[in-house]
Amino acid sequence: MAKTAKQTKLKTGKSATPDAEEWLTMYEQMVRIRRFEERVNLLYTSAKMPGLAHLYIGEEAIAVGVCSVLNPEDYITSTHRGHGHCIAKGADVDIMFAELLGKAAGYCKGKGGSMHIADQANGNLGANAIVGGSAGIAVGAAFSAQRLGNGRVAVCFFGEGAMGQGFLAETMNLAQLWKLPVIFVCENNMYNEYTHFSETTAGNPADRARALGIHTEEQDGQDIRVVYETALAAVERARRGEGPAFLMFHTYRYHGHHVGDINREYYRSKEEERDWVENRDPLALFADWLLAKKLTDRGVLDGIEAEVKEEVERGAQFALDAPYPDPSEVSTNVYA
């Protein structure tokens, strides 16, 4: 399997002030997610990808900003919109593409697919197709970390739609009660599928966490520097044994709920979509800042763009060419 040479991991022991190289690594990861998702969209619309695809485009700064403050052995749990989290936690795009196409070379031997992709080696305990359903796994992983004393933290990614689930409230109660090292990251892209969250959610979602006494932050999810700084503070206090945090990041899902959700005007306007894409794009904002601060130049960014594009194309081709699982696989791994 082709390994991607460019996926340099950040050093452990995260800096409050990343240097140019570290920022560029984050930029590259954001580009990787975007190009990956664009290629997924193409695979899906050209009928090469079975099932469903929920694209993460527009939200890249959150996955990358949060995962960049984690160590490889820290845990994450993810959602049906999970490709970004998976890449940000260190997965290789070729093996991800293979999983999304149901191929034997995939992270889960093709048995999980887009909505269940897991990458245990990088601490990704899996995407989850039950909204809010992974919160127990994250809290349980944090419980293990606390009891085993291994210093790890767990991050639970979910969307604002999960705030309707009682299960999330239960796990937040357990986490705060026992001061577990878990970070609840609410990616508020404003839409529960095809419905604005104001139509489904009483009050401010972040107030639910505040009511439990959980350390709570509400921040711009389009600015990776803000995400990084916010996540770093939460992770550090969790590692110190000070308990969980609830971080709500405001963001936007550029595409529909899934790839097939094309005509969206009945639930959101084209003007709103255009405003986010043109004025609050996390990649553009990040590039502008890197250039303004002279941490890089356009040539370097273009180089990253070209390399990632090639890597993604190579990965997609690898997956397209890869064999499906042997029929005998259908009944293996039911029991350990």
Add this chain to the structure above:
Amino acid sequence: MSTPSAEKTGARVLTMGEAIREALAEELRRDPTVFVMGEDVAEAGTAFKVLLGLVDEFGPERVIDSPISEPGITGLGVGAAMTGMRPVIDIMFGDFITLTMDQMVNQAAKIHYMSGGKLKVPMVLRTTMGASRRSAAQHSQSLHAWFSHVPGLKVVVPSTPYDAKGLLKTAIRDDNPVAFFEDKMMYQLKGEVPEEEYTIPFGVADIKRPGTDITIVATSSMVQVSLAAAEMLAEIGIEAEVVDPRTTFPLDKEAIIESAKKTSRAIVVDEGYQRYGVTAEIASVIADGAFYYLDAPVKRIGAMDVPIPFSPALEDLTVPTADSVVETAKALCGRN
């Protein structure tokens, strides 16, 4: 009720509750990653007092009182199991497993498969079953068939103190999610339990009473009911063989089929609702595997298909009894 063997041998006799407590204590002592969590499991020792004293030896860090939060603690158990612990989650009444369904069915049961075998969930969900305690419709059900239906789960239904201890130790050491159903009317049942270490493998039925004329396949407390029925049948010259599968999954089909072939008649007795239940599954196994040896249709006796009533006068009508087993056996043997 007491098992016949305990009367004769003069060996150590424990109640089923004591046997379960001893199994937990031995496993907590043997493996530091084992912990018990549930409502009132510590100082109270559960509502049934089965765990009394465990917290004194192992402390509140390992015998953990939880909020009244069945989905939350089950979810925490799943995550802890995925990351190095061996949780034993206590769900006070079997009726409350309905609250754990997403975590057991969509998460625990599927994670090993969905991850292509990379992740595993070695957890035990201990809960109760059994009516006739005058606890009415939400505290009396025997819902073990629900979990038995789901690939990825294993289900244990012990009928004696000896079996309960050996099977619980096996459950804790198993790398899969195991649901362990204890009949709350049997906690005071006495039986022989050796001092020395032992475990009992899953999927191995036990012939609780050998016989030649009719096979009675029975689970949990229905084994005791069937043994009582067998004594009554012996008085009229019918020798019943009582087969206890001990686990509904994995199911020892071979032992059940062999017994039915030998006796040519079979009854299946289980305290779950009769429709779509354990009795239906086992009856189909017998019909499929012993059809040409049978002299009569396979008969099923389950709980009456009604919500379990409160009034003792009504509740007693809903559960299988030794008399109902005897009547069915006599009819099958042409002795009415």
